[in-house]
Each structure stands twice: as structure tokens, then as C-alpha cells.
Amino acid sequence: MQLTKFATKSLYYEVTLSPKPGLVDRFDNGAHQDMDFFMFIDSIESLAPYFYEYARLGFEHHGDLASLFTKLRHKGIEAERDMLEATYQINTHKGANFSFAVLLGATGFYLQEHSLPFSFQDTANVLSLVSQMTQHLVQQDFSHITQKNDLSHGEKLYIKTGVLGVRGEATQGYPALSNLLLPFLRDHTGQENTEVLLLRGLILLVSQIEDSNLLHRGGVNGWQQVKQRGMFIHESKLNEYDFRQSLTSFNQELIEKNLSPGGAADLLSLGIYFSFLEELI
Ligand SMILES: CC(C)(COP(=O)(O)OP(=O)(O)OC[C@H]1O[C@@H](n2cnc3c(N)ncnc32)[C@H](O)[C@@H]1O)[C@@H](O)C(=O)NCCC(=O)NCCS
Numbered sequence: 307m308q309l310t311k312f313a314t315k316s317l318y319y320e321v322t323l324s325p326k327p328g329l330v331d332r333f334d335n336g337a338h339q340d341m342d343f344f345m346f347i348d349s350i351e352s353l354a355p356y357f358y359e360y361a362r363l364g365f366e367h368h369g370d371l372a373s374l375f376t377k378l379r380h381k382g383i384e385a386e387r388d389m390l391e392a393t394y395q396i397n398t399h400k401g402a403n404f405s406f407a408v409l410l411g412a413t414g415f416y417l418q419e420h421s422l423p424f425s426f427q428d429t430a431n432v433l434s435l436v437s438q439m440t441q442h443l444v445q446q447d448f449s450h451i452t453q454k455n456d457l458s459h460g461e462k463l464y465i466k467t468g469v470l471g472v473r474g475e476a477t478q479g480y481p482a483l484s485n486l487l488l489p490f491l492r493d494h495t496g497q498e499n500t501e502v503l504l505l506r507g508l509i510l511l512v513s514q515i516e517d518s519n520l521l522h523r524g525g526v527n528g529w530q531q532v533k534q535r536g537m538f539i540h541e542s543k544l545n546e547y548d549f550r551q552s553l554t555s556f557n558q559e560l561i562e563k564n565l566s567p568g569g570a571a572d573l574l575s576l577g578i579y580f581s582f583l584e585e586l587i
């Protein structure tokens with residue numbers, strides 16, 4: 307199915323983009339000691355069959371959206387298990403797997419009555435379906451966490467700061483995509499080569515979003531510093547050569563501080579997926 311190919315390709319594009327600050331790319335492992343480029347390939351390959359399943363579940367679903375979410379989550383838990391087996395228990399794509407589960411499910415559901423390629427409005431409609439589908443997610447996941455023993459980084463962060471992370475993005479229909487990344491990509495597509503365009507999109511995300519990976523590794527201070535550096539690079543509107551140089555030094559800085567914008571990387575993959583659906587790239 308076309309959707310599976312787009313989702314899989316978007317993860318390949320994301321990891322291949324180089325140089326990226328703090329993240330794994332073709333040149334180095336950024337601020338990560340436990341993963342590399344090859345592990346990302348293994349991880350993507352382990353998820354690809356599930357991407358097909360997510361889209362199929364949506365395409366064949368009849369009934370309310372909450373019950374579609376329940377089906378997607380069950381499939382998503384299986385996928386997460388297979389991914390962790392492929393990566394020797396390293397979290398390469400936990401957030402991306404979750405987000406692609408809901409986005410592919412919603413896209414499949416939408417395609418029962420619509421077709422590709424997508425207009426901007428089709429994308430907005432799919433994001434609205436995701437928001438409706440995940441209305442109960444935050445309450446469902448966070449209402450009993452004080453009784454849980456083994457808390458994830460996201461759960462700990464919520465208790466400490468109230469930050470909702472990827473769950474918040476999903477319930478709001480991914481505003482980082484609809485208000486930030488996609489308008490940027492739509493405005494700038496065709497002006498530069500794809501790698502530079504997408505790297506600029508990544509920096510825009512880093513400059514704005516509430517990235518739970520940065521928050522758990524660097525606290526509010528670390529996160530704010532990275533955001534400000536992202537904002538500075540974004541606003542400088544550098545030519546390609548200077549832009550690449552600034553990404554290289556941003557990467558060195560993040561390696562020294564042990565910080566990595568994993569949430570922004572995930573959102574970029576999702577934006578690449580919609581860019582394929584809208585035929586922007
Ligand atoms: C909701 C998920 C992502 C778990 O969240 P968790 O609390 O473990 O993680 P946490 O909040 O730290 O973030 C997870 C990942 O989201 C990504 N992320 C971080 N910030 C953001 C952001 N602002 N926007 C989007 N993605 C983000 C990052 O890749 C991060 O690693 C999901 O893995 C899950 O539901 N796990 C439970 C088991 C399950 O149901 N799995 C199937 C999911 S379909």
C-alpha cells in the first residue's frame with residue numbers, strides 16, 4: 307500500500323538527513339551512545355509491516371473513532387515489542403511508532419471516501435480525525451500513574467511538570483505540524499534541495515516545540531537553551547554552506563551537553579509523510 311511506503315520512506319529520510327544536532331545521522335551518533343545509523347535501519351524494517359497494518363485497520367474500520375484507537379494501540383504495542391527486539395531494547399522509534407499508528411490509521415480511515423494526492427484540507431481533516439480519536443488518551447494514560455511502579459520518561463515528566471509530550475500533540479491534532487512545519491514546507495518547497503529544506507524544517511521545530519526528550523535529559527534549562535540556539539539559527543536565514551556549518555557546531559554543542567531533540571526528529575518524519583501525501587517533495 308502507498309501509505310506504508312510513504313511512512314517507511316519518511317523514517318529513512320529523517321535518519322539520513324545530515325548533519326543533525328544531537329541526533330543520529332549518516333555522519334555520527336550525535337548525543338547517543340547506544341544507537342547508530344544501522345540500528346535505525348533495523349528499527350525501520352521492523353516497523354514497516356506494522357505500518358501496513360495500521361493503514362489497513364483504518365481503511366477497514368466502521369464505527370466510532372475511539373474503538374479504532376483501541377485497535378491501533380493493541381497493534382502498536384506488538385510493533386513496539388518487535389522494534390525493541392530488533393534494536394536490543396534501545397528506544398529508537400517509540401514515539402514515531404505511536405504517532406504513525408494514529409496517523410496511518412486516520413489516513414486509512416479517511417481514504418475510505420477520499421483519494422490521493424492530498425490537498426492542505428485533506429491533511430487538516432486527517433489531523434482532526436487524530437485529535438478526535440485520541441480525546442481520552444491523556445486521561446486514560448495519566449489518571450492512575452501515581453500507583454505505577456515502573457514509570458516511563460514521559461510519565462515521570464508529566465508528574466513533575468505537567469508536560470504532555472507526544473500524547474498532547476496527538477490529542478490536539480499535531481499543531482506542530484499544522485501550524486508550524488507544514489506551512490513552512492509548503493512555502494519553501496522547490497526553492498532548495500530536499501535535504502536542506504528538511505534540515506531547515508527540523509531547526510524550526512527545535513526552536514518552538516516542547517520536546518520531552520530534551521526535557522528529560524536537560525531539564526527546563528537545557529531545553530530552553532537548545533530552543534534559543536534553534537531560534538537563532540532559524541532567524542539567521544543562512545545560505546546553505548553557512549547553515550551546514552552552524553548545524554555542525556550545534557551538533558558538537560549538543561554532544562558535549564548530552565542533549566538530543568528526539569521529539570523534533572519524530573515530528574519531522576511525520577511532516578515528511580504528509581509532504582509525500584501532498585506531493586510537496
Ligand atoms: C505514548 C508512547 C509514545 C509512550 O510514551 P512515553 O511516556 O514512554 O514516552 P515519552 O513521553 O518520553 O515520549 C516518547 C517519544 O515521543 C517523542 N516525542 C517527544 N516529544 C514529542 C513532541 N513534543 N511531539 C511529538 N513527539 C514527541 C520522542 O520520540 C519520545 O521518545 C507510546 O510508546 C506508548 O503508548 N507506550 C505505551 C505502550 C503502548 O501503548 N505502545 C503502543 C503505542 S501505539
Ligand SMILES: Nc1ncnc2c1ncn2[C@@H]1O[C@H](COP(=O)(O)OP(=O)(O)OP(=O)(O)O)[C@@H](O)[C@H]1O
Nearest residue numbers: 321329330397398399400401402459519568571572
Ligand atoms: N535520528 C535520530 N537520532 C536519534 N534519536 C532520534 C532520531 N530520530 C528520533 N529520535 C528519538 O530520540 C529518542 C531517544 O532518546 P533517548 O536516548 O533520550 O531515549 P530514551 O530511551 O527515551 O532515554 P534514555 O536512553 O536516556 O533512557 C527516541 O525516542 C527516538 O525516537
